[in-house]
Amino acid sequence: MWKGKTMSQKYTDRVREQLSFYSANQTELSDLFAVLIGGKGATPERCQKLAGIGLEELAEMSLEELGEYVPKTAAERIYAAFELGWRTIKVRSRGQRTILRSPQDAADFVRSEIAHEKQEHFVVLLLDVKNHLIGQETVFIGSLNASIAHPREIFKTAIRRSAAAIICLHNHPSGDPQPSAEDRNVTRRLKEAGEVVGIELLDHIIIGEERFYSFREHDLL
Structure with missing residues (x-):
C-alpha cells in the first residue's frame, strides 16, 4: 500500500535540507529540536513549544521531565545532546577554569552581580x-526562607552536573551581611542535605554592600 509522508516527516526533511545548505547557528531553535526528535513526533507545534520553554530550563530537566513534552526516545536524544554540550564546555575550559580557594574568592566572584540588587538573589x-568552578546557578530571587530555599532545588543542578561541592551565596539588600535566624536555619538544612547526597556545602556566604559574612569562617559549617 502506497503511503505519503506525514506533515511532521515533511517538516523534518525540510529542516535537514536547510542544515545541509546553511550552518547550524543560522537554524531556528525549534528546527534543531525537530532534527533531534525526528519522525512523526517532530511536529512544528511540539518543537515550537520546546523552543518557547528555553534552553536554560530544558537543560536542567531530568529525563522524566523531558518525557512530559516528547516521546521517550526523543527525550533520550535531547537529554544526551545537553550532556554532550556540558562535556564540551568542560573540555574547552580545561586549563582556564576559575579556582575558588577561599570565602574571599567566592564573594569576589559574585559580588558585582548581586551586591546592589534590591531583592535577595540566591x-x-x-x-x-x-x-x-564548573557552574553557577541563580536558584531564586526573593526573600530567603526555608520553604523557598528547599535543599531539593538547590542540590538538583549539583547532582545533574556531578558537582563534588557547592558554595551558596545570597545578598542582603540592606547592605548588612549579618545572618538572620532564617539564614542560619537554611544553612543548617543545606549542610544536612549535602551530607545525605554526598555533596559538601563548603560555605554559605552573605554579601553586603562592602563586607561579606562566611559561615565557614565563623565555624558554623
Whole structure:
C-alpha cells in the first residue's frame, strides 16, 4: 500500500535540507529540536513549544521531565545532546577554569552581580573535587526562607552536573551581611542535605554592600 509522508516527516526533511545548505547557528531553535526528535513526533507545534520553554530550563530537566513534552526516545536524544554540550564546555575550559580557594574568592566572584540588587538573589556555585568552578546557578530571587530555599532545588543542578561541592551565596539588600535566624536555619538544612547526597556545602556566604559574612569562617559549617 502506497503511503505519503506525514506533515511532521515533511517538516523534518525540510529542516535537514536547510542544515545541509546553511550552518547550524543560522537554524531556528525549534528546527534543531525537530532534527533531534525526528519522525512523526517532530511536529512544528511540539518543537515550537520546546523552543518557547528555553534552553536554560530544558537543560536542567531530568529525563522524566523531558518525557512530559516528547516521546521517550526523543527525550533520550535531547537529554544526551545537553550532556554532550556540558562535556564540551568542560573540555574547552580545561586549563582556564576559575579556582575558588577561599570565602574571599567566592564573594569576589559574585559580588558585582548581586551586591546592589534590591531583592535577595540566591546563587549556587558548583565545584569539582579540586575546587574548580564548573557552574553557577541563580536558584531564586526573593526573600530567603526555608520553604523557598528547599535543599531539593538547590542540590538538583549539583547532582545533574556531578558537582563534588557547592558554595551558596545570597545578598542582603540592606547592605548588612549579618545572618538572620532564617539564614542560619537554611544553612543548617543545606549542610544536612549535602551530607545525605554526598555533596559538601563548603560555605554559605552573605554579601553586603562592602563586607561579606562566611559561615565557614565563623565555624558554623
